[in-house]
Amino acid sequence: MFSDIYDVIVVGGGHAGVEAASASSNMGSKTLLITTNLQTIGQMSCNPAIGGIAKGQMIREIDALGGYSGIIADHSTIQFRMLNKSKGPAMWSPRAQCDRKLFSYYWRLFLEKNTQLDLYQDTVISLIMKKHKIQGVKTSFGVKIKGKAVVLTNGTFLNGKIHIGKNKINGGRIAEQEVRGITEQLTENFGFRFGRMKTGTSPRVDGRSLNYEKMKSQNGDEEPKKFSFFWNTNKLEKQKKCYITYTNQKVHDFIRHHFNFSPSYTGSIQGVSPRYCPSIEEKVFRFSDKKEHTIFVEPEGWDTVEVYVNGFSTSFPEEIQYKSLKKISGFENVKILKPGYAIEYDYFPPEQLKPTLESKIIENLFFAGQINGTTGYEEAAAQGLIAGINVHLKIHNKEPLILKRNQSYIGVLIDDLITKGTKEPYRMFTSRAEYRMLLRQDNADERLTPIGYNIGLISEKKMVLLNKKKSKIKKCMYLFQNKNFDPTTINPILCAKKSPKILHNQKIENILSRSEIDLQDIISIPFLMQEIKKNDFSKEILEQVSIRIKYKGYIDREEKNAKKLLKLENxxxxxxxxxxxxxxxxxxxxxxxxxxxxxxxxxxxxxxxxxxxxxxxxxxxxxx
Known part of the structure; x- marks a missing residue:
């Protein structure tokens, strides 16, 4: 039934598990992904979206290294938006609303195409070890599977407990059993420290019962982009609408009146909740001066009436959830399909890990995802990818991959976890990165694809595409740095933009570097338009060049600081x-x-x- 011995056994089929299993198997390790339910592989347990502030950067980094999350998101996107476009490019963050079923379907499809990867449905309840070194796993059916290394990606399943009002249900996700045995074994026999954390999810409602006319429409970008740099997915021709509405004083008063029905306030929940994604009860309590909170109404897919109520995570009893929702504009006739709930679970403080995500205590045992105290699909997927890469490199006696803080958001994430630990669910933000001007979403391929190629996750074909892009950028930069605008041509535009006129010819670069001048202001000038067409410079290339010119001072300063840091890193x-x-x-x-x-x-x-x-x-x- 199984190989005599696997190179890698990945425990758990969530976002961390699927990336870990893909990476190790694609690099050549015989891998087994074992999960309690094969039907929920890659499932979006919370909101049906990928990306967002800092998270979108990580998904692009995963893609640049050779991971799959960006590709899967592109296959299942129903709406795409580039967030923070009104701010500088360091803050631009891609986000895709996804079809929940398609997302999981494509993950399963990609995994099943991998001949180096086996899938198995069962629950791992303990690890097999000898002298503090992994030997394999044991399942709830008593099956022993040998493995040279194990990656634990158990998510919220370790001694998971679901809370809906006063009801407590043992489970790792609604209607799915919890996992017992692993925490007890690691803590009692090997001295691991563990803690409890809490997260939650929002109710799902019937979209037909909502009055969208009372809400604000939120459309996707007119020219939607993609996460994957190289995968040739079809352009998104149509998009689903999302909507925005708000809570109000009636909602807040009702919630305050029923605080004692929430397990967060009765003391039933011991786990620490996310600071940056609180439940609606916590929002009303912590921000008592706010008159309203934003509610994002997000469709779950192309062909379903199910809608996710983002911003209304709750553990109230279902009746109170229902009565609270009905007081929100547009939700007067709401029908709940699934109630929201809170879940608390075991995690292992990540300072017990090496930068490779290998345990310091047990050799060849790796941890990735929420088991390390993080929250979010993107944080989990990033850790899974790095764990999958490093577990392969470790068992094949190769140098590990440790990304630095000036190389990627993924490097910032892992460095924060292992050097600072976390006592609350860790979420990535752009503010956590010292070098965010260098770590933009648009240049993740230039930063990381050569690394992915060197470790065997990126093909020769993709490297050729990257090199062509870099060559185009270099050529376009040369054009902008060496061609001139004459006063007659450019001054009308400068006057219209209330920018000082020029008396002599000036380089295109000098004009574009002015804060009040945009790329669109100058590319319509005939001779420049002709050069752009002749050299076939795409919008992506022009945008890259514009960023490098406009933010040259910031980029140079961060590169200088990064070089200083590199001396200490060495x-x-x-x-x-x-x-x-x-x-x-x-x-x-x-x-x-x-x-x-x-x-x-x-x-x-x-x-x-x-x-x-x-x-x-x-x-x-x-x-x-």
Whole structure:
């Protein structure tokens, strides 16, 4: 039934699990993905959307490295929007509303095409280990499966408990059983620390029962883009509408009157909830001065009446959910298809992991996704990809892949987790990245595709496409830096934009660098339009060049700072470094450095409580 021994066993079929299994198998490892329900592979358990602020950047990075989440999203998109277009390009974030069923369908389809990957439906209840090294897994049916390495991507299933009002149901997702045994084994037998976290989801309602005329229509982009840089998916010709409505004082008063019916306030839930995605009860309590909260009304797919009520996550009893919703404009006749609920589950503080996402305690055991204390499909998928890559590299005795903070949002995510840990569900934001001007969504392929190619996840064909793009950008940059506008041609445009006129010829680059001048202002000038057509410069190429010219000062400054950081990153600390013997270090520094075991001086500098003087002392002893 099974291989004699698998290279990699991935436990869990959520967003982290499918990326991990895809990566390891595509790199050549014989992989088994084992999950409790094969019908829910890649399922969107919460809202039916991929991307968003900082999250869209991560999906593009996953695609650039050779992962599948962006491709799957492109296949199932029903609406695409580029968020934050009114701000600078560092903030532009792609987001796709997806067809929930199609998203899961395409994940299953892509996995089944992989001959290096086996799928199996069962529940892993314990790990098989020998002398702190993984040997395989044991399932609820008593099946023992041998494996050289294991990736745990259990999501919300470890001792999961669902709350709807006073009702408590053991489960990892509604109507799906929880997983028991793994937490107990790791904590009691191997000394792992664990905690409890809480997340929640919103009710699903019948779209036919809503009055959309009372809501604000939210359309997709007129020229929708895609997540995947290389996959030739069809252009999105039609899009579904989303809608926006708002809570009001009547809703808030009703919720306040029923706080004691919410398990979040009765003490039933012990887990820590997400700070940045609170339930409607928590919003009303924490932001008591706000008169309204935004509700996003999101269709679940092309051919379904089911609608997701984004912004109304709740664990109230169903009757209170229903009465609360009815007080929202457009929801007066609402029919609930599925109630919202809260779920609490076990997680393992991620500072117990190496930068590769391998456990520090058990060799060849990797963790990815919500089990590490994160929240969100994108954060999970990013970790799954990196775990899948590194588990393959580890068992084949190759150098690990550790992305730096100046290389990717994925690098920021993992570095934050392993050096700072998290006591609440971690969510990625652009503000977490020091080098966000370098880490734009539009250049993820230039940053990461060569890395994906070197490790075997990116094909030669895709590298050729990337090199053609880079060549076009270079050629277009040369044009803009060397061709001139004469006063007669450009001054009418400058006057119209209230920009100072020129007296002599000036380079296109100099004109475009003015804050009040947009790319669209100049590309209609005949000679430039002719050059663009002759060289076949696409809108993407022109946008890339425009960003580099307009934000050159910011980009140069971040690149300079990144080079300084790189010097510290290159100062590697030996694995067996004896921190406890350095008495000149503060006691807090000795304790934390010994616990976190940073791999470089740069990583040590990001550990809370490590001072500049501690780093200086550490550097002196490293030189010795």
């Amino acid at each position: 100062l590697k600390i030996p694995n067996n470094f004896d921190y406890k013997s350095i008495q000149s270090l503060s006691s807090e520094a000795r304790e934390k450095l010994d616990y976190y075991r940073p791999i470089s001086l740069a990583q040590a500098s990001r550990i809370s409580g490590i001072s500049p003087s501690d780093l200086s002392i550490l550097l002196i002893h490293m030189n010795r």
